[in-house]
Amino acid sequence: MSDNILVTTLDEALRWGTGKSLWPFTFGLACCALEMMSAMGSDYDWARFGSDVFRDSPRHSDLMIVSGTVTKKMAPRVRRLYDQMAFPKFVISMGACASAGGPYVRGYSVVDGVDQVVPVDVYIYGCPPRPESLIKALKLLQDRIADGKVKH
Amino acid sequence: MIRSHLRKRRGIEMQDKIVEVNFGPQHPSTHGVLRVKVKLDGEVIVDAQPVIGYLHRNAEKLSEMGYYPKAQIYVDRLDYAAALNMELGFVLSAEKLMDIQVPDRALWIRMMMVELNRIASHFIWLGTHGLDMGMLSPFFYCFREREKIFRILDEITGSRLLYNYFAIGGVYSDVTPKSLEMIKTWLSDFDKNLTEIENIFKKSYIYVARTKGTGKLSLDDTISYGVTGPMLRAAGKKWDLRKNKPYLHYDQINFDVPSQQAGDVYARMLVRIEEMHQSARIVAQVLDKLPAGDFYNKKYSKPMLVRIKATGESYIPTESPKGEFGIYLVGDGSAIPYRFRIRSPSFANLSAAPAMLIGYKIADMTATLSSMDPVFGEVDR
Numbered sequence: 001m002s003d004n005i006l007v008t009t010l011d012e013a014l015r016w017g018t019g020k021s022l023w024p025f026t027f028g029l030a031c032c033a034l035e036m037m038s039a040m041g042s043d044y045d046w047a048r049f050g051s052d053v054f055r056d057s058p059r060h061s062d063l064m065i066v067s068g069t070v071t072k073k074m075a076p077r078v079r080r081l082y083d084q085m086a087f088p089k090f091v092i093s094m095g096a097c098a099s100a101g102g103p104y105v106r107g108y109s110v111v112d113g114v115d116q117v118v119p120v121d122v123y124i125y126g127c128p129p130r131p132e133s134l135i136k137a138l139k140l141l142q143d144r145i146a147d148g149k150v151k152h
Numbered sequence: 153m154i155r156s157h158l159r160k161r162r163g164i165e166m167q168d169k170i171v172e173v174n175f176g177p178q179h180p181s182t183h184g185v186l187r188v189k190v191k192l193d194g195e196v197i198v199d200a201q202p203v204i205g206y207l208h209r210n211a212e213k214l215s216e217m218g219y220y221p222k223a224q225i226y227v228d229r230l231d232y233a234a235a236l237n238m239e240l241g242f243v244l245s246a247e248k249l250m251d252i253q254v255p256d257r258a259l260w261i262r263m264m265m266v267e268l269n270r271i272a273s274h275f276i277w278l279g280t281h282g283l284d285m286g287m288l289s290p291f292f293y294c295f296r297e298r299e300k301i302f303r304i305l306d307e308i309t310g311s312r313l314l315y316n317y318f319a320i321g322g323v324y325s326d327v328t329p330k331s332l333e334m335i336k337t338w339l340s341d342f343d344k345n346l347t348e349i350e351n352i353f354k355k356s357y358i359y360v361a362r363t364k365g366t367g368k369l370s371l372d373d374t375i376s377y378g379v380t381g382p383m384l385r386a387a388g389k390k391w392d393l394r395k396n397k398p399y400l401h402y403d404q405i406n407f408d409v410p411s412q413q414a415g416d417v418y419a420r421m422l423v424r425i426e427e428m429h430q431s432a433r434i435v436a437q438v439l440d441k442l443p444a445g446d447f448y449n450k451k452y453s454k455p456m457l458v459r460i461k462a463t464g465e466s467y468i469p470t471e472s473p474k475g476e477f478g479i480y481l482v483g484d485g486s487a488i489p490y491r492f493r494i495r496s497p498s499f500a501n502l503s504a505a506p507a508m509l510i511g512y513k514i515a516d517m518t519a520t521l522s523s524m525d526p527v528f529g530e531v532d533r
Contacts, residue, residue: 026180030207030529031232033184034276034313038302041295056180074177074185074206081178103225106217107210128313 011148018062018088019145020050022138025061027081030068032095032128039131046135050142058084063141064118065134069097069104070111082118090150092137093120096127103127121150155199155506162511167193173514177206181284181518184528188505188521192514200509200517202502207532215492220246220460221320223492227479228314230496231530234273236265236305237472238530239318244399245479246320248466252452257445258322263400264335264438265308265317267431272301273473274428277525278349281421284522285359293349300338307331320460322448335439342432350425363417367508367520370415377504380497381475382423383524387415393471405437417523424525427473461487467495474498474525496530 028036039046040054047053055061058081070078082091093114096102101112114120121144122137129137144150159166176187185206191199211230215223227242228235240262247254279294302312308331309317309324317324353359369379374387384391392409394402410426412419452460462483469478475497482491501524508520 027178028183029185030209031229031314034232037276037280038295038299038312041299042292043296043299058178069207069209071206071208073208077177077206103229104209104214107214109208109210130312 012146015146015148019142022051022063022090022141023053023055023061024051024063024065025058025081025085026054026056027064028067029070029074030097032067032098035128035131036065036067036094036134039134044131044135046131046138049135049138051138058082059086061085062088063090063092065092065094066098066114066118066120067094069102070114070117071109072111073109075111075114075117078114079117088150090141090145091118091120091122092134092141093123094134094137095124095129099123099125155201155510158507158510159198164193164196164198164511166191166198169193170198175517177203181280181522183280183522183526184531186502186521186526186528186531188509188517190509190514190517195513195515197509197512197514197517200506202505204499204502204528204531207528209529209532211529211533212492212494216489219487220250220462220489223489224316224318225314228316229529230494230533231273231472231474231477231498231527232314233276233527234266234269234473235314236269236317237273237470238477239315240266240400241468241470241472241477242479243318243320244468244470245466245481246462248468249462249464249481249483250320250460252321252460253449254322255446255449256443257326258447258449259400260438260442261323261327261447262318263402263405264327264435264442265305265323267434267438268301268305268335270473271428271431272298272305274424275301277424277473277522278353278421281522282353284518285362287352287356287359290349290352293345293352297342297345297349304331304334304338307334319448321452322446324448326447327442332439332442335435339432339436339439343429346425346428346432353421353425360418362516363421363519363523364414366417366512366516367523368414368416369504369508373504373507374415377507378500379475379504380500381471381473382420382427383501383504384475385409385411386419386423388413393469393476397469399468399470404441405434407434417519420523459487461485462489469495472497474527474530475501494530494533496533498524498526498528498530499533502526502531 177185187203275298279291282290467480480493484490
């Protein structure tokens with residue numbers, strides 16, 4: 001009985017720590033990447049919310065923000081980068097293109113949503129979403145991590 | 153120019169012991185999704201081949217599927233760092249094709265808006281160029297300044313990055329006295345703030361040592377590759393379409409075209425920063441000269457626009473932050489464009505990448521690639 005209580009508490013502590021120390025992956029695809037840069041820039045400063053440094057290597061990071069249109073040529077690379085990330089890992093699909101193809105959905109070379117390639121935890125609407133939306137998505141993701149409701 | 157010819161000209165031989173390195177498509181200093189196949193002899197690049205198409209999203213064909221005004225959302229997303237400059241190329245071309253008159257006030261508003269967006273685009277370049285060269289602080293300074301411009305653009309257009317603001321026949325909404333006041337406040341300390349950022353670059357010994365003489369492109373090469381914009385001006389040619397083939401009211405405005413002789417990464421930085429000062433000068437003059445009147449052609453109200461049928465062809469080159477941008481439109485008498493050809497500057501500029509890379513060290517590669525300022529929405533279209 002006492003063991004169980006200890007394990008649950010540790011689990012919660014781990015989840016709390018994971019949510020508050022997300023390291024995003026510098027992964028810009030298209031227009032939304034500029035708004036992602038604005039979110040990490042001086043005015044919006046999303047390091048305030050416990051997601052500090054953008055890492056350049058997938059092996060260092062645990063949050064992938066798919067910011068932009070995923071084309072059929074890029075999709076295998078997105079999957080490969082996702083596979084290279086260490087567990088636990090989370091995905092935010094930023095903007096209309098990454099979520100569902102956006103204005104380019106009729107094109108022959110565009111994937112209709114990145115969720116066909118990698119599992120997505122949080123979707124954001126907008127073309128492009130404002131940095132405030134991205135910060136809200138981060139807060140949502142942290143809540144879901146705290147509740148243990150994330151996909152891996 | 154073929155790459156073997158470049159090697160021959162620079163006295164480089166392809167040895168047997170070469171190392172092939174794949175650069176991209178995911179790399180923090182490619183500014184998007186560029187992939188470069190590099191062959192190295194020791195540290196020296198003996199072959200570099202850019203691979204593009206990772207952001208190909210059919211902008212041309214999708215634009216040919218809808219009415220003329222509908223193409224504007226795809227035009228916006230070409231060079232997403234300077235969306236208004238892209239829209240300008242489209243609306244000028246469409247207005248010429250449809251023979252639509254634009255009120256004077258709309259032309260002046262357009263001029264002010266594209267210059268503001270040019271500064272924002274150059275700020276992104278300057279910040280990320282600093283990141284590529286190992287400097288973190290200019291990124292935050294540049295984004296602080298860029299957000300000030302975005303607050304103004306947000307006030308006028310209602311959007312931060314992609315605006316859809318210019319309409320065929322004018323602009324979608326008038327500038328308010330409040331936004332003009334915001335621009336005046338912003339102008340009052342812009343030059344001071346930019347000089348502060350400029351000095352971080354110019355006075356950094358490491359930055360100057362890494363960029364002077366790096367990624368050189370001679371004037372002949374620049375012209376033969378079709379390179380335009382700041383890269384052409386950095387190589388010694390004073391060619392600016394705003395001066396040489398004026399559109400809008402650029403002939404009624406005083407501004408200088410900056411140019412440098414060296415053609416290296418450092419010269420490109422100097423040219424772009426001076427362009428930002430000049431753009432602020434243009435904005436200040438437009439504020440003084442802004443006439444009263446309509447902001448769009450009342451004869452063509454917005455619902456009317458989609459039914460306009462056009463015949464013929466038109467192309468108006470404009471000076472975008474990256475170089476010559478224009479859209480070649482062909483109308484076949486219907487309300488849908490028959491051909492929608494995009495002349496994008498980054499695509500032509502990127503074709504000169506092998507000439508700037510072969511013969512230099514691999515460590516200079518990030519500096520050279522970022523000095524080109526490629527935007528992949530525009531390269532891959």
